[in-house]
Amino acid sequence: MSEPSVVDESHRLLLEATTSRGRRVRNKLATVWMVGALVVALIPLAWVVGYVLIKGISSLDAAWFTEELTATTRRAGGGMGPAIVGTLVITAGATIMAVPLGILGAIYLNEYGGNGVLARVIRFMSDVMTGVPSIVMGLFIYTVYTVNFGQNGFGGSLALACLMLPIVIRSTEEMLKLVPDELRQGSYALGNRKWRTIISVVLPAAFGGIMSGVMLAIARAAGETAPLIFTIGAARAFNANLFEGQMTALSTQIFSNARVPFPAAQDRAWGAALTLVAIVFLFTVAARIVSARVARRHNA
Amino acid sequence: MVAPLTDEPKSPTGRSEDMASAMSSGRGGRGDTVFRAVAAGAGLLVLVVLALIAVSTTREAWPAFQEEGIGFLTSTSWDPAAGEFGALAFIYGTVLVSIIALVLSVPVSLGIALYANEAAPKRLRKPIVYVLDLLAAIPSVVYGLWGVLVLAAVLNDQVYVRFNDWFGSWPVLGWFFGGSTGPRSFMTAGIILAIMITPIITSLSREVIATVPSAQREAAYGMGATRWEMIRASVLPWARGGIVGSVMLGLGRAMGETIAVALVIGSFPQITTHLFEQGDALAAVVANQFGESSGTHRAALVGMGVVLFLLTILVNVSARAIVGHFDRRSKGA
Numbered sequence: 001m002s003e004p005s006v007v008d009e010s011h012r013l014l015l016e017a018t019t020s021r022g023r024r025v026r027n028k029l030a031t032v033w034m035v036g037a038l039v040v041a042l043i044p045l046a047w048v049v050g051y052v053l054i055k056g057i058s059s060l061d062a063a064w065f066t067e068e069l070t071a072t073t074r075r076a077g078g079g080m081g082p083a084i085v086g087t088l089v090i091t092a093g094a095t096i097m098a099v100p101l102g103i104l105g106a107i108y109l110n111e112y113g114g115n116g117v118l119a120r121v122i123r124f125m126s127d128v129m130t131g132v133p134s135i136v137m138g139l140f141i142y143t144v145y146t147v148n149f150g151q152n153g154f155g156g157s158l159a160l161a162c163l164m165l166p167i168v169i170r171s172t173e174e175m176l177k178l179v180p181d182e183l184r185q186g187s188y189a190l191g192n193r194k195w196r197t198i199i200s201v202v203l204p205a206a207f208g209g210i211m212s213g214v215m216l217a218i219a220r221a222a223g224e225t226a227p228l229i230f231t232i233g234a235a236r237a238f239n240a241n242l243f244e245g246q247m248t249a250l251s252t253q254i255f256s257n258a259r260v261p262f263p264a265a266q267d268r269a270w271g272a273a274l275t276l277v278a279i280v281f282l283f284t285v286a287a288r289i290v291s292a293r294v295a296r297r298h299n300a
Numbered sequence: 301m302v303a304p305l306t307d308e309p310k311s312p313t314g315r316s317e318d319m320a321s322a323m324s325s326g327r328g329g330r331g332d333t334v335f336r337a338v339a340a341g342a343g344l345l346v347l348v349v350l351a352l353i354a355v356s357t358t359r360e361a362w363p364a365f366q367e368e369g370i371g372f373l374t375s376t377s378w379d380p381a382a383g384e385f386g387a388l389a390f391i392y393g394t395v396l397v398s399i400i401a402l403v404l405s406v407p408v409s410l411g412i413a414l415y416a417n418e419a420a421p422k423r424l425r426k427p428i429v430y431v432l433d434l435l436a437a438i439p440s441v442v443y444g445l446w447g448v449l450v451l452a453a454v455l456n457d458q459v460y461v462r463f464n465d466w467f468g469s470w471p472v473l474g475w476f477f478g479g480s481t482g483p484r485s486f487m488t489a490g491i492i493l494a495i496m497i498t499p500i501i502t503s504l505s506r507e508v509i510a511t512v513p514s515a516q517r518e519a520a521y522g523m524g525a526t527r528w529e530m531i532r533a534s535v536l537p538w539a540r541g542g543i544v545g546s547v548m549l550g551l552g553r554a555m556g557e558t559i560a561v562a563l564v565i566g567s568f569p570q571i572t573t574h575l576f577e578q579g580d581a582l583a584a585v586v587a588n589q590f591g592e593s594s595g596t597h598r599a600a601l602v603g604m605g606v607v608l609f610l611l612t613i614l615v616n617v618s619a620r621a622i623v624g625h626f627d628r629r630s631k632g633a
Contacts, residue, residue: 037411133556223439
């Protein structure tokens with residue numbers, strides 16, 4: 001990046017003296033456009049967050065977290081407990097599957113594949129896979145899993161894992177690239193084999209960066225709705241067993257409660273939205289803190 | 301591998317790898333072989349999953365494809381009760397709301413990206429990026445909830461009705477703003493999508509703009525350019541490929557967005573240029589009707605997933621190709 005402060009300052013003074021009025025006006029207009037764009041983007045953010053906070057906060061009491069979902073959505077009552085449990089358990093299941101596989105895939109790309117044909121194909125296809133819509137992942141898991149094994153939490157975990165896998169692969173690879181080659185050479189010089197070097201030297205060196213990418217992937221997965229609506233069913237009772245019986249999740253609860261015209265259901269949807277946004281922001285901020293800490297260590 | 305080793309570009313770890321393999325030629329090489337195979341297997345999983353997606357969804361959708369033939373793509377008649385499954389109105393809806401989203405989002409995204417990299421005071425740059433990350437972190441279903449319960453009514457009362465009054469009977473503008481108006485419409489879906497893809501396009505194009513060498517900027521300033529002239533002469537030409545690529549990736553994202561669109565588009569499949577009328581889209585109809593479907597109806601919905609999969613693959617692959625093309629050119633120069 002340039003050093004605009006120095007350049008900008010001297011050059012602003014020069015401009016005042018030498019630039020024609022038309023050129024100065026065009027420059028001003030461009031600045032107005034850029035600042036205006038930022039303001040336009042901030043309005044919906046403030047609006048959404050404000051509404052979710054104000055409308056959602058009134059739903060959150062003790063019963064919200066501990067009670068089962070009500071059977072009569074048109075009337076107030078019941079809690080969101082099963083959905084909170086569902087979101088956490090299903091996302092955890094997806095994380096357990098996608099993160100180790102994604103890190104292994106990234107190790108292949110950066111430590112073994114390099115610029116070979118296979119590595120280039122995998123890299124390209126991971127990029128393509130990040131672009132596959134989440135609802136297609138849901139349909140995919142529906143056709144290969146749900147049709148055969150019925151609706152349960154594990155189907156949702158599988159669909160979310162498919163979404164997370166390419167994100168983890170690509171972000172981890174970027175972090176492995178940053179590990180200096182001298183570390184690897186030092187390890188080889190001590191007589192370590194390549195696999196030991198990767199596990200005990202390369203991965204620990206990149207750990208913070210990898211974690212930050214993983215947490216962003218978790219945040220993305222926890223907020224997803226489309227992959228879950230065909231795969232997990234719609235339970236009202238607590239169920240923490242991924243492999244047995246239907247489940248429910250915060251995102252699918254928001255969707256189903258937002259579709260009906262009853263005020264009580266809509267209040268429930270706002271409450272669920274606040275709970276979900278809190279969970280997602282927690283992971284996003286955690287990722288930020290971890291990556292900031294890593295960056296500081298690199299600079300030091 | 302068929303290609304001779306000398307032709308392969310050296311990996312960043314090339315040298316130390318050679319040393320390691322020279323040293324491990326004796327005992328204990330098995331650990332390395334196994335680990336390499338496991339890692340390669342994990343990488344190959346990506347290819348396997350993509351192939352499985354294509355095969356399994358196509359197979360599940362086959363009854364609908366067989367029954368409708370090419371009509372699945374060209375017929376506008378969608379009537380599950382009568383066994384008619386034409387997806388054209390849904391394809392049209394997906395394309396239309398994505399175009400609305402791009403038209404609204406690209407000027408805003410580019411403006412923010414340029415501001416954050418070129419014009420903002422240094423201490424503001426990090427917070428801007430941070431705030432955009434938050435915008436991107438809000439789940440799509442929350443945007444949908446806000447869209448259907450809050451934004452849709454405001455847009456209809458404050459904007460659509462007035463535009464309809466003013467321009468509804470004008471020659472060209474009437475195509476877009478004429479007809480009837482309603483809170484749930486193509487336009488509402490397009491606006492929600494625009495909000496959702498703005499952080500994506502912004503952060504991708506910001507990264508591209510950050511790669512413009514400062515020598516380019518200083519050269520323009522040295523010629524006496526204003527900041528805007530510098531951006532036009534140095535930054536935009538250099539970053540053009542990457543920016544086009546980011547916009548295409550945003551387009552791919554918009555086409556696949558499901559839940560928010562399902563809530564605000566109105567669920568009434570029709571082909572019209574009137575932006576304020578109800579419509580439907582591929583992903584949205586799958587989300588809305590899948591639960592109550594069975595037989596050929598369900599197969600047809602999976603078939604829409606197949607169409608969506610192919611559309612987004614097409615958009616994504618061309619985005620990567622465009623970025624790659626410009627990348628090579630700017631590195632070759």
